[in-house]
Amino acid sequence: MVVVGGGVAGLVAARGLAATGRDVLLLEASPQVGGKLRSAEVAGLTVDVGAEAMLARRPEGLDLADELGTEVLHPTAATSGVWSRGALRPLPRSLMGVPLDLDQLAGSGVLSPEGLARVSAETPTDVADDVSVGDLVASRLGVEVVERLVEPLLGGVYAGHARRISAAAAVPQLLAMARRGSLLDQAASVPVSAAPVFATLPGGMGRLPGLVVAGGGFEARTSATVRALRRTADGWALTVGPTTHPETVEAGAVVLATPATPTARLLADVTPAAAAELASVESASVAVVTLAFRAQDLPDALFERSGFLVPPVERRAIKAATFSFAKWGWVRDLDPDVVVLRTSLGRHREEATLQATDEGLVRVSLADLASLAGITARPVDTHVQRWGGALPQYAVGHLDRVARIRAAVADLPGLALCGATYDGVGVPAVIGSARRAVASLTQAE
Ligand SMILES: Cc1cc2nc3c(=O)[nH]c(=O)nc-3n(C[C@H](O)[C@H](O)[C@H](O)COP(=O)(O)OP(=O)(O)OC[C@H]3O[C@@H](n4cnc5c(N)ncnc54)[C@H](O)[C@@H]3O)c2cc1C
Incomplete structure (x- = not known):
């Protein structure tokens, strides 16, 4: 065979x-x-430059690790953020951007008071057999929650756009909830699980x-x-x-x-x-820029976050930053004096973002990290991994x-x-x- x-x-x-x-x-x-599972050396440390985690709430990845006789590791308690309305804010608990806790959403400041009011006034709508995630959520909870939460989350997983991606294929749970009735009413009863959401292998x-x-x-x-x-x-x-x-x-x-x-x-x-x-x-092309810094050059507060998402409406070059050193104990343990983080760039039909030299992608990543997260240090090493046509839409x-x-x-x-x-x-x-x-x-x- x-x-x-x-x-x-x-x-x-x-x-x-x-x-x-x-x-x-x-x-x-x-x-x-390996395809999109790939490691590379940055500042002498071997880290992931493609996929860096697998969902631990589905059995297939964990079962495979078990069959291969390897343990799995889970992320640290560091939490993720989202850059929205001029500040780095906590990412509210959500189902692909649909808020599961309105108080937490309000406290995060991710949405404007008007956006928040629109979410709270959910409008009942009929639901087709399939619809884009963006259209579904916008019709129920307003445009702002799509722009500031759904888009960056879908941008991370699919490098796609909320108004194009199928709800039935990407978030069937959401479509089922919409068919049953109010998203907000049901969101409140989605259980909070203490089980880890993601896993990786030792070494990535x-x-x-x-x-x-x-x-x-x-x-x-x-x-x-x-x-x-x-x-x-x-x-x-x-x-x-x-x-x-x-x-x-x-x-x-x-x-x-x-x-x-x-x-x-x-x-x-x-x-x-x-x-x-x-x-x-169709498929989307993306790039992962890995940056290594001296630990002493980064503010301590960064270690409390696993990274942050950037909604497209904010018009920045990067769509996310993952603070690998804060998110994964195994990365931190590679060398306590060196911290590794990565940015990702590129969305479906926006190949122009990637039409730059590797140095150019590093430069725009550093500029965004400086203005969004206050990281002004110079990296000791960098690595650019381009993934052409990598994510099916x-x-x-x-x-x-x-x-x-x-x-x-x-x-x-x-x-x-x-x-x-x-x-x-x-x-x-x-x-x-x-x-x-x-x-x-x-x-x-
Ligand atoms: C940057 C990035 C980050 C990601 N992060 C995550 C993550 O953290 N968690 C997660 O769960 N998923 C993540 N994903 C998604 C996930 O990694 C991929 O969907 C998955 O690895 C794809 O596996 P695959 O085997 O289907 O395809 P691929 O990995 O694309 O493998 C296909 C292989 O086929 C080979 N090939 C193509 N044409 C031919 C040919 N004619 N003859 C022989 N060989 C051929 C290619 O060279 C390639 O090696 C990420 C994807 C990317 C691009």
């Missing part, structure tokens, strides 16, 4: 297939496996790919781009490698664990209908689109798809999609 793509989806699919005793070859285009999420490969029982080939896929009499043939030296790899079954655009290309002749659906899934109707793609692929024996395009972009959801692909292939035999 062949798995195409060595991100977390492909790795978990390869591991799952190998565990059933099958011969599995994983083909990864880039020189290293970038360690996960190596652990999966080490004990996975499959062969992983890197720098092996799959260029074409076709059906044969008894399975599949893949064209692999540079156009000057193409190689054909035969397989009884294939998992495509690649992002939507390459998957669409590979399926163009195999299932044009699914390929066209995949080609219409779950547009309104995404769930139906995915159902159509899956229906088309179900007609092709020995083919399965998985990855961030389908069931959620977060690491646990992606692991879930890989397990689903494995089940569809092994149960079909």
Whole structure:
């Protein structure tokens, strides 16, 4: 069996297939496996420059860590903030920006008195089968809560815009609440859980790919781009490698664990209908700028915050800053004299923000950190990681689109798809999609 793509989806699919005793070859285009899970050295410290956490309220990520025999770590008690209306303020408890505690929202000062009054006067509305998160929340609670809470939260997870992202795909809980009645009435009864929301591995999420490969029982080939896929009499043939030296790899079954655009290309002749659906899934490009400072150069107060979000309406370059040194004990312990933090930039259809040199991205990050958080020190080292087309955009109707793609692929024996395009972009959801692909292939035999 062949798995195409060595991100977390492909790795978990390869591991799952190998565990059933099958011969599995994983083909990864880039020189290293892991996809968006990646570490790099900054000031001599190895830290995440892609995903840095996984949701701990879903089982898939924690279960995988358990299977791999590694413990998980949770963030410190430092809390997150949001830059709003001229100050860094505490981020109120919310469900993707929908406030769960009105008193806390009022106390935070994130919204203006008018914005707050509009939230409190929730307007009942009918709810369509699917609607954008922004339209849903704006119609109920007003525009300001969308601009100042929903946008920055969705901007963090999807690098997308609230008025485009599907509520059914991204926040189904919110849509279900809206169908039942008042969001605010129900928000008040959403239980406060003491369980940690996020987890990572000791040394960061970038360690996960190596652990999966080490004990996975499959062969992983890197720098092996799959260029074409076709059906044969008894399975599949893949064209692999540079156009000057193409190689054909035969397989009884294939998992495509690649992002939507390459998957669409590979399926163009195999299932044009699914390929066209995949080609219409847009993606957002982002960049992560990691900055290392001498600990003594930063104000002590910073250590109480895990970072902050910046709503697009504030018109800054960065959309978030993560104070990794305050959020993660393992980062702090790497070197007590060096503190590492990161900024993220880039939203869907706003590629212009990223059209700068690496030095330019560092410069605008430092300017925003100075004016928003009072960090005026010079970094001792920096690292810029660009993630082109990294985050699929779950547009309104995404769930139906995915159902159509899956229906088309179900007609092709020995083919399965998985990855961030389908069931959620977060690491646990992606692991879930890989397990689903494995089940569809092994149960079909
Ligand atoms: C900056 C950033 C931060 C994030 N932070 C978090 C976070 O903190 N928590 C969280 O849960 N999620 C986070 N995410 C989302 C999450 O990391 C991704 O959705 C997830 O890792 C995607 O996994 P994947 O395997 O589907 O795809 P990818 O990681 O994109 O892997 C796909 C792989 O396929 C390979 N490939 C592509 N075409 C071919 C081809 N033709 N032949 C062979 N190989 C090919 C690519 O090189 C790549 O390695 C973040 C994403 C980004 C970009």
